[in-house]
Amino acid sequence: MFETAIAGSLPKPAWLAETQKLWPQWKAQGEELRQAKADATLLWIKAQEDAGLDIVGDGEQSRQHFVHGFLEQVEGIDFEHKVKMGIRDNRYDAMVPQVVAPLRLRGRVHAFEAQLARAHTKRKLKFTLPGPMTIVDTVADRFYGGDAQGKVRMAMAFAELLNQEALALQADGVDIIQFDEPAFNVYMKDAADWGVQALERAAQGLTCTTAVHICYGYGIQANNDWKQKLGDEWRQYELVFPALARSSIGQVSLECYHSHVPPDLMKLLEGKDVMVGVIDVASDVVETPEQVADTIGKALQFVPGNRLFPCTNCGLAPMRREVALAKLQALGAGAALARERYR
């Protein structure tokens, strides 16, 4: 009961990449960089195990950014000429690559880090991929027509590529494949109309556990400012959860601790595993085990214990390394306390 996991990303050590940045520059190249990524992956697997987490991940140490890491292995994308684009409904500007030709995978995307992680932990292994709708919101379209219909076609094309990689990750021994869809909380109607369908295409044929992570973003200033404007009750999940409850996806995440999400929205996910965010990623204040257990107790009113997976609200990538480590420990200790309290 209360199997713990992180959303996905962890800070990169200062010797691997620039710290506290969403698109950090690597500190090495070639074989040296490959080795540094491997070292950082092993370090974070050990830290997650030591913190008592039940499900571990690679901490996304081998990718510069959670979306562009995948795109770097896709043919048909021009990375040489990035353009500035407002993403997440113009919440912030990013330099994004352009889709200029039919999309095809050059080969495996994450084989190296997935196989490395699998070889070095006996715990359940979760691996994250960006969801199709979030990818579409993080590239510029110069090929599919640039309109709303083109967006859907492009999402389905990316979903096919994601599916190829997901099936290969499953063959590598990954237990849980999670698609990250922060865009679901921005374009709620599109998410319900076609985003969930694209997600199911990406997960087609998988027999391992499938998951989707939906959040209010990393703890960066632009996101914190946006959240200030969302009012006292954040009801975005309400529009997409019913579509997810009807879908083939097994696990769904939501932000809980320090969010304004009404906890009773969890009831909309009946029949699904719910990854409940019990760790705030927008604050350096480290949760106490009691606070984590309290949040789990609150969620228990709406989710049965065997379906409740305590998790971080979002990735920890932009945080200071020591803060992220302390938050992993709080997550592990808080879930242990909750198991005693609520058994």
Ligand SMILES: [Zn+2]
């Ligand atoms: Zn997130």
